[in-house]
Amino acid sequence: MTVVIDLSSFYTDTATLRRLVEYEKKALTMAGEGNEVLLTGPAPVWLYLRIAHVLHGKAKRLIYRSPVTGDVEIFNHDPF
Numbered sequence: 188m189t190v191v192i193d194l195s196s197f198y199t200d201t202a203t204l205r206r207l208v209e210y211e212k213k214a215l216t217m218a219g220e221g222n223e224v225l226l227t228g229p230a231p232v233w234l235y236l237r238i239a240h241v242l243h244g245k246a247k248r249l250i251y252r253s254p255v256t257g258d259v260e261i262f263n264h265d266p267f
Contacts, residue, residue: 188222194238195228202234214238218246226261227252 194202197210218224224246226235235251239261242249249261 188219189225190218190222191225191227192217192238193228194226194230194234197230197234202231204233207234207237210234211237211241214241215245218242220245221247223248223250223265225250225252225258 192214194210194214197213198206202210224242226238226249239249239251243262246262247265248263251259251261253259
């Protein structure tokens with residue numbers, strides 16, 4: 188199962204470090220356990236990096252969908 192997480196839906200106007208824990212919890216809830224997760228949407232680099240870090244060990248595979256390069260695999264822990 189692929190879970191698409193649009194990081195721009197986590198905030199209105201501007202993402203803030205003050206709400207980082209809230210963003211992390213939301214991403215973890217949306218991602219579930221052992222799923223393929225696709226991160227997309229306009230968001231600050233620090234938010235992408237932190238969410239990728241939080242999902243490591245929870246997601247089977249993490250993909251970043253870039254509007255320029257297309258899909259970029261960040262990690263893949265699928266043994267098959």
